[in-house]
Amino acid sequence: MLQIEQTADGSYTLFVPEMNEHYHSVKGALTESEHIFINMGLKHSSVLSPRILEIGFGTGLNAFLTLIEAEKEQKKIHYTTIERYPITNDLAGKLTYPDLICPGKAKEFAELHRADWNTDIIITPYFTINKIKADFTCYPFKKGYDIIYFDAFAPEKQPEMWSQELFDKLYGCLNEKGILTTYCAKGCVRRMLQHSGFLVERLPGPPRGKREILRATK
Template sequence: MKRELQQTADGSHTLFIPEMDEHYHSVNGAVQESRHVFIEAGLHHHTGKELVVFEIGFGTGLNAFLTLLDAEKNGRVVNYYSIELYPLEPGLVQALNYGEVVCPEKKELFRALHAAAWNREVAITERFTLHKIQGDSNTCDLPEGIGLVYFDAFAPDKQPEMWNQEIFDKLYGHMAEGGILTTYCAKGAVRRMMQKAGYSVERIPGPPGKREMLRAMKL
């Protein structure tokens, strides 16, 4: 699958897949979008000092990098699980500029996330442990006690197999009470699947270029 490196409005990179006509991150600002959807609306909305995070779509590693930096800054302990069926090739990883754009003095941590072995637990820092799973989120085993889900699959019209009732039911069953799920998607069909799974769902303001997004909670 061909991936092209592109620069977004905030100076950070995204990747474009021509055959899907789809970007990994918003062209209106990759870092800006990730911070808004997953860090501010998700991580900062959770009060736990120790947290299990499950991400659907490791992709560029941007969400993991921002979460790691936030955990270090705010003294949180994060056990971070992320699933990806198609990991990036090393050349693309080397080209991504998130380390330089987000936090140049910590850019070695971004490289460490990608260098970490797949399908095993790796301590990136004393506070942040990474478990990258190479596989399909529809069939993989999930950790128990998930406090926060970053649902960052490609859009439903591009990757409909990732947005189904079974996955939302499965996530709900493995989440702790008070657990939060955030996604950039605001489609009514997705919201109804979340509600059917048992979540309380709200529409909240989206990142630049997108009017709304969804945040769900297991009550």
């Protein structure tokens, strides 16, 4: 059974006892997501109306932060996210992300989790989401994405999610100058990304968190 745990920055994450794995860094769930996916991913892209692909919807934190950024910058974003094992709406509500991040957007956070699957759902005039309930490892990706948030569980927990074949597919579905960001900076992951054709940067990790992260550009 999933367990809620508070992380060092006051935000919450989920712990999976069967895998001995957390959904987010225990050193700061919010800090990690903002740094890796918003600051180093979304804000690094010059695309005016980006199409984003997220590998692992999880708690919805990355999507929520992206929605807030879209509203702030008045930038229309289409957000596709692939999740095989979605959490319940009740559990999502207990994470209380809106209370900590943006109380005025509590309704929108709930709508992210309640949104129907496998279809475009307009959450705000600037944010449309398409949640795909599927196995990422065998999903037939379409081309046309500008940014990829790669937020799967760690390679040692789910090695099937970190393969050369899958990174090749992700490279193929990105537009030119497209960006992939991930928390994992392992040498084997960096080399697979490079082999796919990406230009890979090792960047400083989030404050008080991982020492390095990766950003890969097509």
